[in-house]
Amino acid sequence: MLSERVERILPLVQKPGRYTGGELNSVVKNASDVDIRYAFCFPDTYEVGMSHLGIKILYSLVNAREDAWCERVFAPWVDMEEQMRKNNILLYGLESGDPIRDFDLIGFTLQYEMSYSNVLNMLDLAGLPVRSKDRKDLTPVVIAGGPCVCNAEPMADFFDIMLPGEGEEVTNDLIDLLKEHKAKGSTKQEFLLEAAKIKGVYVPSLYDIEYNEDNTVKAIKPLGTAPEKVEKRIISDLDKVYFPEKFIVPSVEIIHDRAVAEIFRGCIRGCRFCQAGYIYRPIREKQADTVNRDCKNICDSTGYDEVSLCSLSTSDYTNLEELLNKLLDWTEKDKVNVALPSLRADNFSKELSQRLASVRRSGLTFAPEAGTQRMRDVINKNITEEEILSAARKAFDGGWTSVKLYFMLGLPTETDEDIVAVAQLAQKVVDEFYRNPNKPKGKSVSVSISVAPFVPKPFTPFQWEAQNSKEELLRKQQLVISSLTSRKISLTRHNTDMSFLEGVFARGDRRLSDVIETAWRKGCKLDGWEECLRLDDWMSSFEDCGISPEFYANRERALDEILPWDHLDYGVTKSHLVREYNKAHSNETTPHCREKCAGCGANKLNGGECDALRESAACKKGQS
Amino acid sequence: MRCVRVLLAKKGRAKYTSHLDMQRCMMRAVRRAGIELWYTEGFNPHPYVTFALPLPLGVESEGEPVDIRLEGDMTNEQVRDRLNATMPEGITVVSVDDAVHKPADIAFASYCIELYGAPGLAAKISDALACGNLPAEKLGKAGRKKVTKQINVAELMGEYTVEDLGESIVINIILAAGSQKNASPFILLDAISGVIGEKPEYRKITRKAILLANLEKF
Ligand code: SF4
Numbered sequence: 001m002l003s004e005r006v007e008r009i010l011p012l013v014q015k016p017g018r019y020t021g022g023e024l025n026s027v028v029k030n031a032s033d034v035d036i037r038y039a040f041c042f043p044d045t046y047e048v049g050m051s052h053l054g055i056k057i058l059y060s061l062v063n064a065r066e067d068a069w070c071e072r073v074f075a076p077w078v079d080m081e082e083q084m085r086k087n088n089i090l091l092y093g094l095e096s097g098d099p100i101r102d103f104d105l106i107g108f109t110l111q112y113e114m115s116y117s118n119v120l121n122m123l124d125l126a127g128l129p130v131r132s133k134d135r136k137d138l139t140p141v142v143i144a145g146g147p148c149v150c151n152a153e154p155m156a157d158f159f160d161i162m163l164p165g166e167g168e169e170v171t172n173d174l175i176d177l178l179k180e181h182k183a184k185g186s187t188k189q190e191f192l193l194e195a196a197k198i199k200g201v202y203v204p205s206l207y208d209i210e211y212n213e214d215n216t217v218k219a220i221k222p223l224g225t226a227p228e229k230v231e232k233r234i235i236s237d238l239d240k241v242y243f244p245e246k247f248i249v250p251s252v253e254i255i256h257d258r259a260v261a262e263i264f265r266g267c268i269r270g271c272r273f274c275q276a277g278y279i280y281r282p283i284r285e286k287q288a289d290t291v292n293r294d295c296k297n298i299c300d301s302t303g304y305d306e307v308s309l310c311s312l313s314t315s316d317y318t319n320l321e322e323l324l325n326k327l328l329d330w331t332e333k334d335k336v337n338v339a340l341p342s343l344r345a346d347n348f349s350k351e352l353s354q355r356l357a358s359v360r361r362s363g364l365t366f367a368p369e370a371g372t373q374r375m376r377d378v379i380n381k382n383i384t385e386e387e388i389l390s391a392a393r394k395a396f397d398g399g400w401t402s403v404k405l406y407f408m409l410g411l412p413t414e415t416d417e418d419i420v421a422v423a424q425l426a427q428k429v430v431d432e433f434y435r436n437p438n439k440p441k442g443k444s445v446s447v448s449i450s451v452a453p454f455v456p457k458p459f460t461p462f463q464w465e466a467q468n469s470k471e472e473l474l475r476k477q478q479l480v481i482s483s484l485t486s487r488k489i490s491l492t493r494h495n496t497d498m499s500f501l502e503g504v505f506a507r508g509d510r511r512l513s514d515v516i517e518t519a520w521r522k523g524c525k526l527d528g529w530e531e532c533l534r535l536d537d538w539m540s541s542f543e544d545c546g547i548s549p550e551f552y553a554n555r556e557r558a559l560d561e562i563l564p565w566d567h568l569d570y571g572v573t574k575s576h577l578v579r580e581y582n583k584a585h586s587n588e589t590t591p592h593c594r595e596k597c598a599g600c601g602a603n604k605l606n607g608g609e610c611d612a613l614r615e616s617a618a619c620k621k622g623q624s
Numbered sequence: 625m626r627c628v629r630v631l632l633a634k635k636g637r638a639k640y641t642s643h644l645d646m647q648r649c650m651m652r653a654v655r656r657a658g659i660e661l662w663y664t665e666g667f668n669p670h671p672y673v674t675f676a677l678p679l680p681l682g683v684e685s686e687g688e689p690v691d692i693r694l695e696g697d698m699t700n701e702q703v704r705d706r707l708n709a710t711m712p713e714g715i716t717v718v719s720v721d722d723a724v725h726k727p728a729d730i731a732f733a734s735y736c737i738e739l740y741g742a743p744g745l746a747a748k749i750s751d752a753l754a755c756g757n758l759p760a761e762k763l764g765k766a767g768r769k770k771v772t773k774q775i776n777v778a779e780l781m782g783e784y785t786v787e788d789l790g791e792s793i794v795i796n797i798i799l800a801a802g803s804q805k806n807a808s809p810f811i812l813l814d815a816i817s818g819v820i821g822e823k824p825e826y827r828k829i830t831r832k833a834i835l836l837a838n839l840e841k842f
Contacts, residue, residue: 022636022638
């Protein structure tokens with residue numbers, strides 16, 4: 001249902017199919033039949049947002065309710081925004097074409113810090129004030145979810161509500177409550193106070209933050225009945241949780257255009273740099289039959305010819321063999337490819353990979369993350385050089401000629417020796433190729449290494465660390481380059497400006513809200529797109545607000561400092577993180593969760609249950 | 625294996641689905657419909673789903689031919705009905721037939737171009753269409769390089785009519801189509817605006833039919 005005004009600007013923009021809606025399996029309801037209209041906003045482009053699994057789940061979940069209608073909204077690209085502003089077209093939901101300003105709930109998913117300015121831009125395009133306090137009416141309630149919510153304090157002034165944790169249940173709770181308060185004619189404040197009583201609902205405006213002279217946080221004080229700590233919500237039983245039978249099939253190509261099913265949440269590995277590995281705990285697996293059913297449903301309803309399994313460290317799924325056998329039963333017949341995105345080198349099996357077309361096609365990727373064993377011990381990436389080389393050997397034996405290696409630069413305790421070792425490890429992989437007697441004739445090897453700046457994140461053992469300065473990172477990048485000894489090795493570097501800003505916002509506090517608004521008013525948006533990022537405007541905005549970005553990114557915190565996210569409880573205890581921090585600094589590793597539970601504390605969110613815990617106990621019992 | 629020619633109507637929002645995306649869309653529709661596709665042999669088997677003539681983005685159509693190679697013994701009517709049950713909004717299967725002509729035999733396409741009306745605009749357009757010289761620039765390739773070629777759209781036009789309805793102006797026109805000579809309605813509009821010195825804004829463009837050299841339907 002496109003208005004003629006929108007139709008008139010579509011011929012003037014790139015890829016207009018992103019702005020039309022009407023895709024197969026999108027849900028259209030009668031607006032007058034529902035009580036709650038929900039705009040699910042992804043603060044990035046259609047192609048990025050539509051590739052995301054969370055939006056597919058929550059979209060279907062809300063639309064499964066008769067009393068609510070969920071629509072999708074994405075950030076328009078620069079050309080579309082220009083036309084919308086010129087023609088006074090307000091940001092609209094793709095399903096109805098109606099302005100989202102009139103909706104009841106506007107929900108953003110915060111997947112990465114660099115999308116923050118897009119949130120402001122989208123609220124503004126919708127014709128709404130960007131600050132929570134300037135939106136006086138009960139509706140629309142502007143909420144946020146997604147991994148960044150574990151510390152979205154820099155966005156605290158813009159959102160009415162944040163939802164730490166998993167969204168499936170709390171979304172429904174919130175819709176129920178809003179429906180009730182809409183009927184009662186409550187004020188926004190009345191509603192927010194009630195909402196804060198729901199488990200897993202965080203209302204930033206109900207917390208007062210005091211600061212010390214040195215700019216660190218002095219106290220976080222809940223107001224009124226708001227809880228001292230907001231505990232994240234989790235789904236206890238993933239076999240019973242809602243999963244869609246249908247995905248929307250986009251009419252324009254998106255980044256991951258395929259069926260996706262989730263196999264487990266959490267991660268057993270405990271890599272100390274990895275936020276996802278900590279904030280999604282405890283570990284909960286789905287049964288193979290559940291996943292198999294999900295995959296089949298989605299493929300049948302979409303016609304996709306590829307299905308991908310989604311999780312961290314996919315090969316740690318205990319039912320992987322069983323699942324693959326079940327999947328391959330029908331996918332081979334239906335000509336559907338099965339993709340496993342995150343295989344680890346240490347349990348990569350040739351038999352498995354040969355049955356998986358995606359591995360055949362894309363070549364092999366390994367993530368040693370660091371060049372020396374010492375450095376890998378510090379970050380608890382429990383993989384040895386021999387394991388990496390033997391995996392490469394197997395790969396070359398199987399006929400592959402290209403390998404991708406992922407590394408990080410700027411890790412805690414890193415020395416130049418660790419950095420030079422990155423290049424050396426890449427060289428050893430090249431040597432492995434030439435040492436192989438069965439190497440394909442007349443073919444040469446290509447090893448591409450990617451070095452990404454390390455950004456310390458909340459709720460990891462490195463949350464207290466100083467991030468390397470831009471200058472230091474550039475120097476380290478140069479050091480890798482000058483240490484390369486073969487033309488068979490190519491290097492991809494990440495944008496250090498972006499990592500710097502990411503680092504500022506990842507561990508920032510709510511005083512940064514002013515900076516974000518200032519920068520956005522100067523025209524900053526789509527900062528995750530290198531061609532759009534304007535660091536100068538960001539830097540001048542920090543200055544205008546009298547805030548030093550280095551204070552957030554490049555400062556080492558004391559272990560007893562109050563952190564801006566201390567009032568959020570993601571299950572993993574601070575004492576566990578401190579323990580891991582100390583082990584990191586004495587080059588000590590921690591075994592993964594199936595070998596031994598490290599006592600992270602996340603299982604308390606699930607009544608003491610953790611799938612890895614059960615298995616490690618069972619496995620010990622079996623041994624004795 | 626057999627080859628069927630599916631004729632697709634593409635209306636409304638579906639017109640913003642590009643040629644490449646249409647191919648993907650069609651492939652998925654066939655899979656959803658449970659119609660058995662034929663696949664090439666070899667390491668990386670792929671199906672055969674080919675549109676006879678690309679349709680420019682933003683243009684609607686009453687019948688886009690797409691050739692599909694099938695296995696199994698479904699009748700043409702079954703193929704049509706099963707596809708229609710699962711097509712995205714705006715796309716319908718008009719017919720499914722055995723392919724008769726070769727795509728190389730395509731020579732023309734007829735279009736209906738509806739413009740936003742303006743006083744005197746219809747007359748200017750009629751004059752331009754009649755003047756015999758409608759220069760336009762066309763992007764082409766010389767080897768691997770991209771080059772712009774000068775063409776005269778008047779040489780790529782067949783019969784046409786121009787109607788002034790006040791609110792809108794309707795041009796019905798036959799344009800060259802196919803791999804040899806081809807003129808899109810957009811290049812025609814560019815050429816017209818070059819001659820009359822103003823850019824007419826279109827409301828809707830529809831490809832009515834794809835034609836053979838003798839102007840019979842493809
Ligand atoms: S509770 Fe134990 S087994 Fe479970 S995630 Fe935490 S450390 Fe690992």
